[in-house]
Amino acid sequence: MVNNLLDRIQALGHGTLAALSRLGRANVFLMAVFAGLSGMLMRPGLLVKQLFSVGVQTLIIIVVAGLFVGMVMALQAYYALVDFGAEDSVSVMVVLSLLRELGPVITALLFAGRAGSALTAEIGLMKATEQLSGMEMMAVNPVERVVAPRFLAGVISMPLLAAIFSAVGVMGGYLVAVQMLGLDSGAFWSQAQSKVELFEDLGNGMIKSLVFGFVVSWIAVFEGYDCIPTSEGLGQATTRTVVYGSLAILILDFVLTALMFSK
Amino acid sequence: MNTRTLELLVGLFVAAGLAALFMLAMSVSNLASFGGDEGYIIKARFDNIGGLKVRSPVSASGVRIGRVTDISYDSEGFEALVSMSIDPQYNTFPIDSSASILTSGLLGEQYIGLEPGAEEEYLVAGSMIDITQSALVLEQIIGQFLYSKADE
Incomplete structure (x- = not known):
């Protein structure tokens, strides 16, 4: 009876210590990636290749999602505002919610699912097939050669993808508001211009997407590098990237919003 | 590839x-609409500024000519002191111009409307506008209305 209870408490302690040591490894790993960045910049070809697979190949899902999110936002905003005769403000609602929240957050969620999981699977498989150890045997630093370009490509791609998402979303909102619902096109742009601040809204949205890009890329490359090198462990690591990445985005979004927009 | x-x-x-x-x-x-920050600053006192905020527009005849740059409370005159930056190309407002706090639309945001006077001298940086009209506060209007009804 007492032994059973002690076992439970030991399991709890074991779990806590394991989680803490994982957090510590993730930080040590991040420092190693930073150290590897300078060496990686000597070979920009590596970065270009990763920008292609992380950024360019994520573009289509971002454009399609942005278009439809913008169109839905315009429809819903119109429905809510038309009762007050304020349907000209549809553009303000669409643009502000895209720039401040939906652009960075949805882009980051899609990015975690599309690019983050791929990064984890790629690095994890390299570990499982001992390619990373092979590099070390040849005196090639795998963090510098494999991880750093992928991490940097993620950090660079996210703000660009978020900007494209918001721009396409605004165009989708324009399509619905002006072409479908018959609002005035001049009022659409001028209302948005009178309410949207360059640094307050667009700038803070870009800072958000940069932070999300950093965190998602960090989680993705760490989960891949730290995974248990079996097919089962690789599957778990990929799942963890998407789950932890998405949760981190949503929690960080609340913290950043509270810091930036609460006055 | x-x-x-x-x-x-x-x-x-x-x-x-x-x-x-x-x-x-x-x-x-x-x-x-950036770049309007290099305008000249003029000031005005109001009894009540209602919902006026920093960066609210200042307009004359409906044309935006500047922005509110600062709002503070003058604890000696018990009035609100509003500073506004006016675009330098509009530098010919007479010194007896009046400023009133108006609302765009029924429920819209509040702005300052400048009404030009008739004097020869112009407002310059640091000038104070003497003739001002405060914001309309709904509760006060309703209060006055009820008061005048009671008199009848």
């Missing part, structure tokens, strides 16, 4: 991202 196509696509991606950023900055944000 060879290096050229790869680099071409990445270049297009980065260019599209920057173009999107540029489009957002130019067409939906207030970048076009």
